[in-house]
Amino acid sequence: MTPEEETEFKRRRKSRNVVLAAVLxxxxxxxxxxxxxxxxx
Amino acid sequence: xxxxxxxYLPTDWRDFVSLTKPRVMSLVIFTxxxxxxxxxxxxxxxxxxxxxxxxxxxxxxxxxxxQWWEADIDAGMKRTxxxxxxxxxxxxxxxxxxxxxxxxASVGLMGVAVSWLAAAILAVSIVYYAVVYTIWLxxxxxxxxxxxxxxxxxxxxxxxxAVTHDITLMPVLLFAIIFFWTPPHFWALALFVQTDYAKxxxxxxxVVKGEASTRRQIIAYAVLLLPIAAAPWFIGGTGAVYGAxxxxxxxxxxxxxxxxALRRAGPGDAMKPEKRLFAFSVLYLFALFAAxxxxxxxxxxxxxx
Numbered sequence: 330m331t332p333e334e335e336t337e338f339k340r341r342r343k344s345r346n347v348v349l350a351a352v353l354x355x356x357x358x359x360x361x362x363x364x365x366x367x368x369x370x
Numbered sequence: 371x372x373x374x375x376x377x378y379l380p381t382d383w384r385d386f387v388s389l390t391k392p393r394v395m396s397l398v399i400f401t402x403x404x405x406x407x408x409x410x411x412x413x414x415x416x417x418x419x420x421x422x423x424x425x426x427x428x429x430x431x432x433x434x435x436x437q438w439w440e441a442d443i444d445a446g447m448k449r450t451x452x453x454x455x456x457x458x459x460x461x462x463x464x465x466x467x468x469x470x471x472x473x474x475a476s477v478g479l480m481g482v483a484v485s486w487l488a489a490a491i492l493a494v495s496i497v498y499y500a501v502v503y504t505i506w507l508x509x510x511x512x513x514x515x516x517x518x519x520x521x522x523x524x525x526x527x528x529x530x531x532a533v534t535h536d537i538t539l540m541p542v543l544l545f546a547i548i549f550f551w552t553p554p555h556f557w558a559l560a561l562f563v564q565t566d567y568a569k570x571x572x573x574x575x576x577v578v579k580g581e582a583s584t585r586r587q588i589i590a591y592a593v594l595l596l597p598i599a600a601a602p603w604f605i606g607g608t609g610a611v612y613g614a615x616x617x618x619x620x621x622x623x624x625x626x627x628x629x630x631a632l633r634r635a636g637p638g639d640a641m642k643p644e645k646r647l648f649a650f651s652v653l654y655l656f657a658l659f660a661a662x663x664x665x666x667x668x669x670x671x672x673x674x675x
Binding site for chain 1: 379
């Protein structure tokens, strides 16, 4: 892997991790809120 | 290194997003949301949001599975050659796994949070698109678009059932509207990109049965669409606002189909009537479903009452 490719590798890995973390946080909050809605049904 | 970057570089997250066909998804979200808003009954806003999210996730999963299966076909067509897999930016198996994960998550979440009947129909719609349409019938029959139209017709039905938890005539009619709308919508497109489909051996109607037959079938479906689009009004499921909009839009659809049906394209033809019909067909569906929701808001919530 060339140095440019390695930089690109790290950039993509980091951005994927950030997006995945955001998706996970979104679903945690969604399930938290859904639990209250379901209890109120 | 000579191999594709997909083999040693992680796929950019944007490529996973594009694998879900976001532009197609916008229509899916819109029709699903309209089905949900037009249905009689109450749904908690958060549960309604989850229902639409699940419809979108299911559509995205099915789109990813479609691109996993059709990567070789996509590589041979100008319109699709830049997609993540043929573009060499994603491993094929990653697309398959992403598609399965998204599909399973959408059905599970729909079942847990909304209703298992809606989840079951969502599962049927994903299998219908990814297996029955993509794998089985698309490469085998020129009726592929008629069959594939069924897959796109599920979202408003699922949205409706998420509210009512019941399958009645109205959600079936919403399904029928998109089912009969899809062939003229897609064949108008296929008429002006037919050389691409011919190249990769997909039996699109214009390739197999010829242009004249496709043009006749476009007008036949456009005429059939009128009574089907107006049927929710005929059976008393909607008010006159929807009925009037459905009649006007469907008449315009027929009017734009007539020049497409009556002409033959010559060499170097700009295909203007076909492009116009295709563009109008997208507007048609948006406007028709918007009218459905507006009708419910006007009559159902007492604006005219």
